[in-house]
Amino acid sequence: MSVDAVTVRRIAHLARIAVRDDEVSHLQGELNAMLAFVEQLSEVNVEGVEPMTSVTPMEMKKRQDVVNDGEIADDIVANAPATEGHFFQVPKVVE
Amino acid sequence: MSTATHKLLKGATGDWEMVIGMEIHAQVTSNSKLFSGASTAFGGDPNTHVSLVDAAMPGMLPVINEECVRQAVRTGLGLNAKINLRSVFDRKNYFYPDLPQGYQISQYKSPVVGEGEVQLELDGGRSVTVGIERLHLEQDAGKLLHDQSPTMSYVDLNRSGVALMEIVSKPDIRDAEQAKAYVTKLRSILRYLGTCDGDMEKGSLRADVNVSVRKPGGPLGTRCEIKNMNSITFIGQAIEYEARRQIEILEDGGSIDQETRLYDPNKGETRSMRSKEEAHDYRYFPDPDLLPLEFSQAFVDELKAKLPELPDQKKARFVADFSLSPYDASVLVAERESAEFYETVLSGLANRARDGKMAANWVINELFGRLNKEGQDIAGSPVNAGQLAAIVDLIGEGTISGKIAKDLFEIVWQEGGDPRALVESRGMKQVTDLSAIEKVVDDIIAANPDKAAQVKDKPQSLGWFVGQVMKSSGGKANPQAVNDLLKSKLGI
Numbered sequence: 407m408s409v410d411a412v413t414v415r416r417i418a419h420l421a422r423i424a425v426r427d428d429e430v431s432h433l434q435g436e437l438n439a440m441l442a443f444v445e446q447l448s449e450v451n452v453e454g455v456e457p458m459t460s461v462t463p464m465e466m467k468k469r470q471d472v473v474n475d476g477e478i479a480d481d482i483v484a485n486a487p488a489t490e491g492h493f494f495q496v497p498k499v500v501e
Numbered sequence: 502m503s504t505a506t507h508k509l510l511k512g513a514t515g516d517w518e519m520v521i522g523m524e525i526h527a528q529v530t531s532n533s534k535l536f537s538g539a540s541t542a543f544g545g546d547p548n549t550h551v552s553l554v555d556a557a558m559p560g561m562l563p564v565i566n567e568e569c570v571r572q573a574v575r576t577g578l579g580l581n582a583k584i585n586l587r588s589v590f591d592r593k594n595y596f597y598p599d600l601p602q603g604y605q606i607s608q609y610k611s612p613v614v615g616e617g618e619v620q621l622e623l624d625g626g627r628s629v630t631v632g633i634e635r636l637h638l639e640q641d642a643g644k645l646l647h648d649q650s651p652t653m654s655y656v657d658l659n660r661s662g663v664a665l666m667e668i669v670s671k672p673d674i675r676d677a678e679q680a681k682a683y684v685t686k687l688r689s690i691l692r693y694l695g696t697c698d699g700d701m702e703k704g705s706l707r708a709d710v711n712v713s714v715r716k717p718g719g720p721l722g723t724r725c726e727i728k729n730m731n732s733i734t735f736i737g738q739a740i741e742y743e744a745r746r747q748i749e750i751l752e753d754g755g756s757i758d759q760e761t762r763l764y765d766p767n768k769g770e771t772r773s774m775r776s777k778e779e780a781h782d783y784r785y786f787p788d789p790d791l792l793p794l795e796f797s798q799a800f801v802d803e804l805k806a807k808l809p810e811l812p813d814q815k816k817a818r819f820v821a822d823f824s825l826s827p828y829d830a831s832v833l834v835a836e837r838e839s840a841e842f843y844e845t846v847l848s849g850l851a852n853r854a855r856d857g858k859m860a861a862n863w864v865i866n867e868l869f870g871r872l873n874k875e876g877q878d879i880a881g882s883p884v885n886a887g888q889l890a891a892i893v894d895l896i897g898e899g900t901i902s903g904k905i906a907k908d909l910f911e912i913v914w915q916e917g918g919d920p921r922a923l924v925e926s927r928g929m930k931q932v933t934d935l936s937a938i939e940k941v942v943d944d945i946i947a948a949n950p951d952k953a954a955q956v957k958d959k960p961q962s963l964g965w966f967v968g969q970v971m972k973s974s975g976g977k978a979n980p981q982a983v984n985d986l987l988k989s990k991l992g993i
Contacts, residue, residue, distance in 0.1 A: 468566070470567065473538060475537055475539045475554075476551055478551070482551050492547045493649075493656060496656060497652070498654050499598055499654050
């Protein structure tokens with residue numbers, strides 16, 4: 407598996423990373439090197455093997471249905487570049 | 502007579518059939534959010550029902566709310582669906598300001614609930630089964646306000662992270678009527694189960710509707726998705742419009758672009774959302790912060806044992822125990838509150854087996870009829886279940902006639918009070934004393950000798966005499982006794 411220049415631009419766009427035209431070919435080389443490295447895994451036969459989700463067999467921790475968090479609007483918006491009356495403000499997005 | 506279960510649309514080139522599938526987002530009834538301890542309460546000042554997890558602060562980890570899992574399993578059981586003892590949470594990646602994480606935690610390949618089905622009853626006793634493809638748990642997004650400033654959008658994350666069940670139907674729905682019946686039935690089941698409040702105005706239940714058209718029985722056409730509908734009426738209108746639009750394009754030799762559309766209820770039309778094709782690359786992958794969701798069959802069985810009676814079961818019981826017509830029974834069970842009201846009336850009756858059917862008629866015709874007329878719902882009914890049961894008792898035992906009962910209902914509606922005491926104090930008792938009725942009958946026959954002579958040739962004019970006697974007795978004479986007496990006196 408390898409990626410072309412168009413795919414590199416597309417991945418960058420999906421991740422909202424600004425990539426200049428003169429960076430594309432360098433990134434393409436790096437991504438393809440990584441993909442080639444990971445490609446080695448395809449030598450292993452994993453037929454019928456469940457994907458591993460945890461290194462130790464354990465059950466997912468669950469919470470009770472109680473309200474014990476929130477009511478910290480000051481903290482929530484504290485680091486936001488723009489706020490008004492505990493709302494976050496972002497540049498206008500309308501469909 | 503047509504036996505078709507669905508409507509076809511006529512085009513210039515003949516009939517067209519609609520193929521409809523739905524994705525319903527139902528907000529899970531829970532105190533706290535799917536992965537955090539913040540409140541799910543509706544409203545609230547901006548960003549107050551938000552934890553650091555919901556705001557996606559660095560290093561925060563999600564921990565699942567086990568009640569949300571139970572609610573999803575209960576819903577699956579209510580939809581006669583397969584419950585998956587192991588399911589997986591995935592990240593659905595996209596950027597939008599209402600989604601602080603940059604991904605929604607959802608279930609993609611392994612949902613908690615698999616295939617099930619819902620039965621729909623349509624007008625005229627027709628019945629249709631709609632398959633359920635899956636149900637999965639996922640997070641709701643925050644809310645954006647665009648009208649507060651000319652240059653900025655405002656973000657409130659109170660809803661962000663609230664648990665949703667996405668319920669996906671199979672493309673088994675064939676017209677707008679079925680689509681509306683499907684949403685209505687699903688909403689009813691959710692409300693009986695108590696797993697979603699079904700409040701469409703507050704957005705607790707929203708539907709995305711996939712519509713395509715084809716020649717009857719032909720290959721499937723390209724579909725369009727109408728997003729975010731929160732009114733059953735609008736769902737019906739949007740489907741009709743969208744199907745007509747597609748037929749027009751196809752008959753003009755064009756083709757349908759698969760796209761997302763929005764319904765504008767003011768204009769009564771759907772229109773294309775600006776295409777964001779790239780945004781549909783969600784790059785799902787298993788969420789590394791969450792282990793697979795696993796539970797035992799015993800956990801499922803325990804929930805199943807405690808499931809409440811659902812609308813279909815209740816309807817069957819009403820039909821079997823009280824000989825209600827299937828239609829009347831379905832009217833009573835459609836809303837949980839209506840069914841509960843009727844059951845409270847039943848439990849107040851002296852003779853449930855005898856008067857259960859009459860009680861249903863009174864609840865549906867008199868009470869619902871009146872509430873509808875006054876634009877009130879059952880919670881605000883001036884006549885309570887105990888009062889209605891007393892009125893039905895009084896008719897059933899023969900103390901008052903059905904006609905007088907309507908007057909009594911009116912008094913109770915306007916003034917309240919104990920129906921039995923009102924009947925006593927206002928002298929509304931039915932006259933069953935034969936001699937008293939006989940006197941009235943004799944008087945009327947004596948006053949109308951020509952009509953009395955005609956009645957042998959025109960037996961249907963007996964009704965006129967019955968009417969006169971009832972009128973003259975103020976509606977209190979026992980109609981059966983009046984009938985019998987008149988027949989014997991007039992010799993018919």
